[in-house]
Amino acid sequence: TYAKQLFDKDFELTLANKHLQNLEQAKSKFVSVTAHQLRTPLSAIKWTFHILLKGDLGPTTKDQHNFIENGYESTQRMIAIINDLLNVDYMEADRSDYNFLPVDLPALIESVLFEFTNQAESKAVKLKCIKPPIIPPKVFADPIKLSMVIENLIDNAMKYTPQGGQVTVSVGDARMNSAESSLEVIVSDTGIGIPPAERDKIFHRFFRGSNATRVQTDGTGLGLFISRDIVEKHGGAIWFESKQGQGAQFHFTIPVNRNNLSN
């Protein structure tokens, strides 16, 4: 009958749609795994150029130095492109794509910080980590997504802090401030700060501060938008305090337990 035909068609379309969704997920996973895996060897190449540039392996001629510098900068650009790829990929992820597990947050921070030691050194910015006096509980999180948040915040702090400045990352218990047990991460810097008139737009997609575009021409304005998305999918919160010209402090919390992830 007609009704039966309709029913069959509907079933067929549902199946086809499911199939497309699976393909989409596979594609997304492919992009993210590939991008992640490309980053490690690229960082190693960048590090190698850095060592050569510093002259640790002996003096170089001016020509050699220029070539190595080109290599260094190209690698840096490639890493930025890969980060953008990862960012776009994360923007599309919904919570069902998250892999939640108990995560040692101080250790995760430590590993992200390590990626910046190089940059901090060459930019003459002091990069410090303050760990809590007592070992905090693990948080319930997707470690890859969470490391992206930490990376975005440190990357911003480094980008928007001039030479001679300081970037400090600390992690502590935020239980005092809320009923739910959670850990709080603070990334603070001594950089350009955020203009009061732009406070409300900082987490908007593609927004870049007027003072920020002056000191750093490339940037997508996606980092904080994605960071907020990721933190909120963990059931946490993200906010900042800043005085223009006197630095910024970005805070975020991640719950220890899974019970406030309602869906």
Ligand code: ADP
């Ligand atoms: P991007 O850094 O690519 O511009 P983000 O989304 O990471 O994009 O940040 C959005 C804007 O927020 C930046 O353009 C800048 O104006 C401001 N911002 C973020 N972090 C800092 C910081 N640590 N100090 C000053 N401004 C910041």
